[in-house]
Amino acid sequence: MIGGVGEFNLIARLTSNLASGAGIALGIGDDAAVLAPRPGHHIVATIDGQVEGVHFRRALSPAHAVGYRSIVTNLSDLAAMGADPRWVLVALTLPADLEIAWIDEAYRGMGDVLARFGGAIVGGNVSRSGRDIVIDVTAVGEVPAGKALTRAGARPGDAIVVTGSPGRSAAGLALLLDPSAADIPAPTRQRLIEAHFYPIPRIAIGKALGETAIATSAIDISDGLSADLGHILAASGVGATLDLDSLPADDDVATFASAVGRDAIDLTLTGGEAYELLFTCRPADVGRALALIRDAGVSAHPIGVIDDTNALTVRGNGGHARRLGGHDHFGVRGME
Amino acid sequence: MIGGVGEFNLIARLTSNLASGAGIALGIGDDAAVLAPRPGHHIVATIDGQVEGVHFRRALSPAHAVGYRSIVTNLSDLAAMGADPRWVLVALTLPADLEIAWIDEAYRGMGDVLARFGGAIVGGNVSRSGRDIVIDVTAVGEVPAGKALTRAGARPGDAIVVTGSPGRSAAGLALLLDPSAADIPAPTRQRLIEAHFYPIPRIAIGKALGETAIATSAIDISDGLSADLGHILAASGVGATLDLDSLPADDDVATFASAVGRDAIDLTLTGGEAYELLFTCRPADVGRALALIRDAGVSAHPIGVIDDTNALTVRGNGGHARRLGGHDHFGVRGME
Incomplete structure (x- = not known):
């Protein structure tokens, strides 16, 4: 169970397989990640979450799919802006009695999305929870300056x-x-x-x-x-x-x-x-x-x-x- | 209560008083925020949370202080990297029976930190929660390229x-x-x-x-x-x-x-x-x-x-x- 592992060991376990990527001057392990945006680009940032009992039920959704979806909902927002996914931060709120296999699987799901569509986990946080799992994910992407897609440009005839x-x-x-x-x-x-x-x-x-x-x-x-x-x-x-x-x-x-x-x-x-x-x-x-x-x-x-x-x-x-x-x-x- | 307000109305209520700041090409209201980093700078990103029952108890901590601390823990990480706070994203997981006054006060606390130390809320997410409040905050700052402070530079004699x-x-x-x-x-x-x-x-x-x-x-x-x-x-x-x-x-x-x-x-x-x-x-x-x-x-x-x-x-x-x-x-x- 998570409660027996300890926060630092859990973080080490979850982050040990994460590949470092381009544009990461300093990844997981310090107070914050240091990232090198591409010149001429804007960064695009979004945060979204998966909450147990609201977005998924543990009995119905495999942990792998919960992890996958926690990343995809954010990457989809980047896609809608025309942005390229680069960096991801993951905040886990986990009940102490959660099986370690569950969160291992969720991280495998996260990794599968990122390997396929781009972006790397560069930071995170783990907190205890009273009961439910909450996975909040921030995704940061890049878009050439002035090229972001918005909701505001539709014109009659389009x-x-x-x-x-x-x-x-x-x-x-x-x-x-x-x-x-x-x-x-x-x-x-x-x-x-x-x-x-x-x-x-x-x-x-x-x-x-x-x-x-x-x-x-x-x-x-x-x-x-x-x-x-x-x-x-x-x-x-x-x-x-x-x-x-x-x-x-x-x-x-x-x-x-x-x-x-x-x-x-x-x-x-x-x-x-x-x-x-x-x-x-x-x-x-x-x-x-x-x-x-x-x-x-x-x-x-x-x-x-x-x-x-x-x-x-x-x-x-x-x-x-x-x-x-x-x-x-x-x-x-x-x-x- | 939050449950009677609706997600979109709540978001509008919470974000209506947020000032737009420099470096924000597109703030709250689209799929994601579009931000303009300063040339010659790296961005610094961190995520941290306040979980009810773990980091605060609703009966002991004023909502204003909970909101304040949800931002400060992240800004403190930026400070430890030598970074300047610029942009903040807030993910709220809230029980439907939470009084609106509570989250209004929490947002006032967030605003007070940002007004004093820099940074603006550029994005967020609101989810229902089964019971407990979870506030996850991502803070993104900037540091001149190569000037980030890390944990790794201490030398004998320092x-x-x-x-x-x-x-x-x-x-x-x-x-x-x-x-x-x-x-x-x-x-x-x-x-x-x-x-x-x-x-x-x-x-x-x-x-x-x-x-x-x-x-x-x-x-x-x-x-x-x-x-x-x-x-x-x-x-x-x-x-x-x-x-x-x-x-x-x-x-x-x-x-x-x-x-x-x-x-x-x-x-x-x-x-x-x-x-x-x-x-x-x-x-x-x-x-x-x-x-x-x-x-x-x-x-x-x-x-x-x-x-x-x-x-x-x-x-x-x-x-x-x-x-x-x-x-x-x-x-x-x-x-x-």
């Missing part, structure tokens, strides 16, 4: 594009919480749960969209596609029309939705923790955007257009009006 | 210097935990508790020691003077001799120690959470070091000498041998 299939993570979470959902083939079930446990931060795509200045605004989908589009609209001071018939039609999401009597479009529009990118670009750049995303091995769909209204309008899907769950920032005008 | 009176915080904590301790004048009691609630990060001193290259090594006293000296010795591969008669003799600590039957020297040597600076410098630089610390309005004491042993030797205090509590990294040779 196309709205989304990567991947945002409904998959929410479907996977629903299956975790209610494994009894019938009539879903095991491979589908497994792929959806995998999508929830191991979302892919769209780092390469975010960097490419920023460096080429193709994207006029961007956000990652943590609150759900429609809610996160709402953040872009609010920050940019514009409205939008979404074409429901253009949404990604994911076979696994469709299978899940049909088996449990839910609406696949609703899952895609409102499912959270997808960590896909939602961005806008000039209509003339849609082809280039789709090509660079395809080159990264990822699917993408233009799903609507920015307009000069103050509302989010939805159309398509047989003309049915539709309320967008969890999205009350904008009036919704269905195409009855 | 003087060991400590700022302030490290025993005060531990005495204040003891009084908080056992208010019944008799025969202590109210002003003394109040000053010691204040020292625990509101330690002062030695930012200006750390920066001056780094920029002048006077300090050969430095650390902040979070684990206790002797334990933190142990970290310097381990990182530098040296030993040291401490002169107990040279330790700061603080009147309030002496009053407290005498009233509760504790040893004032032991409190000064082993009391944690002092957030004073402990550093080494060439003997020829001691005068300059003391002068610059005095110019900052702070007391300082040379308390020993680095040697080429592998041990921490203590002498003085009437020749009594002494075990250093909480310090088992080094053999202790008392001067019997």
Whole structure:
């Protein structure tokens, strides 16, 4: 158990396998890390956490996935800014009776994300907790000065594009919480749960969209596609029309939705923790955007257009009006 | 209560009064903050937390002090690196039944530290918690490239210097935990508790020691003077001799120690959470070091000498041998 190891030994154990990386003048072991940013770059910093009982349940989520997600949620924020992940700090709050194997596995999950998408753990902190595990992660990346993507640049006429299939993570979470959902083939079930446990931060795509200045605004989908589009609209001071018939039609999401009597479009529009990118670009750049995303091995769909209204309008899907769950920032005008 | 406010409203409430500062290309409100480091500087990053039931008890610590300390522990780490505080990210994990006034006060405490010592909150995260409050803070500072102070530069012959009176915080904590301790004048009691609630990060001193290259090594006293000296010795591969008669003799600590039957020297040597600076410098630089610390309005004491042993030797205090509590990294040779 953690309680028997001691703070300094635990830190040594967790950090012994961490590779040092470029731009680290001084890593773990002193009062703070000393880092060398690249000239001509801004740094991009974000903090996000995984809280037991809120973001995961120890009985349902493997420690490896909890660690992986604790890093990915932050790297996804960097991706949405067009930034390159460089340095990560991890604050662990752990109950004394936690098995050491749990935190070893969580660190293995963290290391797997960083090895694949960039960045190195350069600092951390370990505290005791009364009961629950809290993992707070700060990720610091770099972006060429002036090239950061923000939520504020969408202009009327811009196309709205989304990567991947945002409904998959929410479907996977629903299956975790209610494994009894019938009539879903095991491979589908497994792929959806995998999508929830191991979302892919769209780092390469975010960097490419920023460096080429193709994207006029961007956000990652943590609150759900429609809610996160709402953040872009609010920050940019514009409205939008979404074409429901253009949404990604994911076979696994469709299978899940049909088996449990839910609406696949609703899952895609409102499912959270997808960590896909939602961005806008000039209509003339849609082809280039789709090509660079395809080159990264990822699917993408233009799903609507920015307009000069103050509302989010939805159309398509047989003309049915539709309320967008969890999205009350904008009036919704269905195409009855 | 927090639970009735909603995450986005809470974030808006907490961040509405935060001043934007220099070097912030994009602050709170997007996926991540975009920051402009100064050319020729390295960035210095640290993460530390305040956990309810571990670092504070809600019944004993005012929320303002909890917020203040959540920032100070990090700024003190920056001070020990000779760095200038610039940017701060705050991750709050809060029980839904927490009164809003509590977190408002905590944020006021955070703001007070930053207004006085530098740095601005540029990002954050709010999560629900099952029961306890956890505040994790990342502080990012800057230091001229190559000027960072580390634990590793102490050389035999160097003087060991400590700022302030490290025993005060531990005495204040003891009084908080056992208010019944008799025969202590109210002003003394109040000053010691204040020292625990509101330690002062030695930012200006750390920066001056780094920029002048006077300090050969430095650390902040979070684990206790002797334990933190142990970290310097381990990182530098040296030993040291401490002169107990040279330790700061603080009147309030002496009053407290005498009233509760504790040893004032032991409190000064082993009391944690002092957030004073402990550093080494060439003997020829001691005068300059003391002068610059005095110019900052702070007391300082040379308390020993680095040697080429592998041990921490203590002498003085009437020749009594002494075990250093909480310090088992080094053999202790008392001067019997």
